[in-house]
Amino acid sequence: MGTNGLFHVIDTRQFDRPMLDHLCRLATHVRTLAKSKAGAQSLQALAPDRRAMLYFTQPSTRTFLSFNSACHILGMRTSEIRNPSISSEVKGETFEDSIRTFSSYADVIIMRTPEGGKAARAAEIMNAIPRPVPVINAGSGPDQHPTQALLDIYTLERSFEQRGGIDGRTIAMMGDLRRGRTVRSLSYLMKNYKDVRLRFVAPPGFEIKRDILDHLDAHGIEHQSASRLDDILDGLDALYVTRLQKEYDERNESESADYAPYSIGPEQLRRFPSDAIIMHPLPRGPELAPGIDNDPRVMYWRQERNGMWMRAALLAAIFDLDSGLDME
Numbered sequence: 001m002g003t004n005g006l007f008h009v010i011d012t013r014q015f016d017r018p019m020l021d022h023l024c025r026l027a028t029h030v031r032t033l034a035k036s037k038a039g040a041q042s043l044q045a046l047a048p049d050r051r052a053m054l055y056f057t058q059p060s061t062r063t064f065l066s067f068n069s070a071c072h073i074l075g076m077r078t079s080e081i082r083n084p085s086i087s088s089e090v091k092g093e094t095f096e097d098s099i100r101t102f103s104s105y106a107d108v109i110i111m112r113t114p115e116g117g118k119a120a121r122a123a124e125i126m127n128a129i130p131r132p133v134p135v136i137n138a139g140s141g142p143d144q145h146p147t148q149a150l151l152d153i154y155t156l157e158r159s160f161e162q163r164g165g166i167d168g169r170t171i172a173m174m175g176d177l178r179r180g181r182t183v184r185s186l187s188y189l190m191k192n193y194k195d196v197r198l199r200f201v202a203p204p205g206f207e208i209k210r211d212i213l214d215h216l217d218a219h220g221i222e223h224q225s226a227s228r229l230d231d232i233l234d235g236l237d238a239l240y241v242t243r244l245q246k247e248y249d250e251r252n253e254s255e256s257a258d259y260a261p262y263s264i265g266p267e268q269l270r271r272f273p274s275d276a277i278i279m280h281p282l283p284r285g286p287e288l289a290p291g292i293d294n295d296p297r298v299m300y301w302r303q304e305r306n307g308m309w310m311r312a313a314l315l316a317a318i319f320d321l322d323s324g325l326d327m328e
Contacts, residue, residue, distance in 0.1 A: 116141030
């Protein structure tokens with residue numbers, strides 16, 4: 001475990017405000033260094049002896065590419081398994097044996113799985129062996145996606161840096177909130193910020209789960225649920241839009257959902273606050289019209305790129321590489 005206390009990254013509830021602030025500062029420092037030849041070379045010299053295993057058994061574009069790029073920014077070498085059919089688990093090898101095998105060849109296991117709780121299970125396996133390596137949850141079924149939430153926090157901080165940061169903001173989350181692991185992880189992080197107000201907008205049957213609302217209540221975070229976007233536009237600072245999570249359908253429930261009222265296009269933008277921002281974890285569906293992409297309030301392309309910087313910062317913090325960076 002590093003001097004900052006980071007080892008496994010499984011659940012956003014493990015992060016406190018000082019660590020979040022440190023990671024945001026570190027992400028900005030990495031981003032600044034990477035833009036110059038000398039700075040990029042100094043970053044690549046940080047971890048040339050480190051190896052990362054990217055174990056992605058659930059489809060991924062942005063998370064995989066940003067983690068792979070983050071490793072390369074720090075000079076780390078990467079190995080990958082992206083197709084479960086090439087893993088020895090198809091021969092009957094247990095998940096426990098696979099994870100322990102990865103730890104023999106890598107210094108960190110970054111994993112994405114369609115099964116909830118599996119990243120936490122991998123961390124437990126590591127904790128029980130003589131030479132554990134960190135496990136990073138890059139998306140675990142419908143339960144959590146902590147590194148997405150970290151880059152979302154970084155995007156919010158960058159967007160509001162001239163207005164005092166995240167404290168005191170009104171943030172809405174709209175779409176498939178019941179199965180959206182990104183909104184779950186981001187909601188958990190709100191306990192670290194002062195006077196934040198959350199608004200949840202979802203189609204019937206796709207509302208945010210009770211455990212999240214209980215968490216918010218326990219931490220005194222104001223929240224409100226609504227069925228229409230127009231009901232929560234007044235005073236809004238940020239809208240976090242999500243797609244229908246069709247991969248988790250049990251009875252084709254996505255097919256019967258009327259998602260049009262929970263979509264953003266030019267017409268909705270005309271009613272949108274002039275200084276509010278729009279975020280989305282991507283990939284998008286029809287809930288985001290491509291015609292709004294160039295609106296200055298749209299942040300999802302910045303959000304995507306921020307993933308690379310935040311994930312590089314996270315890896316640097318886990319391995320105490322940030323101590324070798326002059327952040328003054």
